[in-house]
Amino acid sequence: MLNYTxxxxxxxxxxxxxxCHAKINIVLNVLxxxxxxxxxxxxxxxxxxLHDSILMTKLKGNRDSYVTFxxxxxxxxxNNLATLAMDKxxxxxxxxxxxxxxxxxxxxxxxxxxxxxxxxxxTLLGLKQMTNSDISMDELKKIGFSLGSDVPFFFYNVPxxxxxxxxxxxxxxxxxxxxVLIIKxxxxxxTSQVYQESDKYTLKTYDINKxxxxxxxxxxxxxxxxxxxxxxxxxxxxxxxxxTIKEEMKQLGLKIVMMSGSGxxxxxxxxxxxxxxxxxxxxIKKYPDNEIEFTSVLKK
Numbered sequence: 283m284l285n286y287t288x289x290x291x292x293x294x295x296x297x298x299x300x301x302c303h304a305k306i307n308i309v310l311n312v313l314x315x316x317x318x319x320x321x322x323x324x325x326x327x328x329x330x331x332l333h334d335s336i337l338m339t340k341l342k343g344n345r346d347s348y349v350t351f352x353x354x355x356x357x358x359x360x361n362n363l364a365t366l367a368m369d370k371x372x373x374x375x376x377x378x379x380x381x382x383x384x385x386x387x388x389x390x391x392x393x394x395x396x397x398x399x400x401x402x403x404x405t406l407l408g409l410k411q412m413t414n415s416d417i418s419m420d421e422l423k424k425i426g427f428s429l430g431s432d433v434p435f436f437f438y439n440v441p442x443x444x445x446x447x448x449x450x451x452x453x454x455x456x457x458x459x460x461x462v463l464i465i466k467x468x469x470x471x472x473t474s475q476v477y478q479e480s481d482k483y484t485l486k487t488y489d490i491n492k493x494x495x496x497x498x499x500x501x502x503x504x505x506x507x508x509x510x511x512x513x514x515x516x517x518x519x520x521x522x523x524x525x526t527i528k529e530e531m532k533q534l535g536l537k538i539v540m541m542s543g544s545g546x547x548x549x550x551x552x553x554x555x556x557x558x559x560x561x562x563x564x565x566i567k568k569y570p571d572n573e574i575e576f577t578s579v580l581k582k
Contacts, residue, residue, distance in 0.1 A: 331580050469490060
């Protein structure tokens with residue numbers, strides 16, 4: 283049975299620090315429409331050590347709750363998923379407490395890395411613990427899923443197969459320890475735009491059982507030959523940089539290379555830390571305007 287993550291929540295006096303991890307999709311099959319708003323997927327997601335940080339505290343006195351980003355240039359305080367999660371939590375639990383939530387973003391946005399969904403899950407978990415609420419985890423997951431299809435995965439932060447519209451999360455075994463290079467082009471992509479565009483095409487799907495076998499056996503050759511993303515070709519039509527970066531990664535000898543989620547980020551994964559580090563420094567120099575991250579897969 284899956285247990286929700288507690289290791290990423292630290293408490294200091296009246297403050298709570300929550301790590302909200304990024305994810306990559308090792309395979310993403312988009313199987314069709316789930317309902318009018320969502321699509322049915324079959325995906326393998328791996329959490330990363332790369333994370334945003336949320337600092338949460340309960341306010342004293344007659345003050346209203348508010349959510350801010352450490353980087354004010356990001357804007358969008360009113361409509362981000364953390365704000366929506368807080369409002370929904372207070373509504374359902376009938377909480378009269380007020381909170382300050384400060385988000386320090388490290389996960390690139392509009393990148394297919396799940397930063398907003400991770401912030402949503404982290405906010406809900408933090409509020410449950412801070413208020414000692416008796417709201418069930420099932421109810422908490424329903425709140426999260428109503429706000430974003432990726433949110434249920436981030437309640438656990440373990441390698442998992444994710445199905446349905448994102449609400450079915452089953453843990454998987456990953457034998458190897460992987461280092462990950464992420465390159466997010468200067469331009470991001472809207473998830474809703476990519477999915478809307480994908481409805482115009484017949485999408486490729488990939489043998490997810492081969493990917494599961496490769497991960498459990500540590501067979502990186504099989505993994506490199508089996509991964510795939512139904513949305514990759516569609517996203518490339520919207521942003522040429524994705525194809526360019528992917529080809530350049532492969533030219534450097536990196537084999538496990540793919541776009542994550544709906545893009546626009548591209549990742550390379552390897553058990554060879556020096557190989558990934560070398561590529562990281564190469565791309566830092568070549569693409570100073572892109573967001574480039576060196577991280578590793580989070581295994582619990």
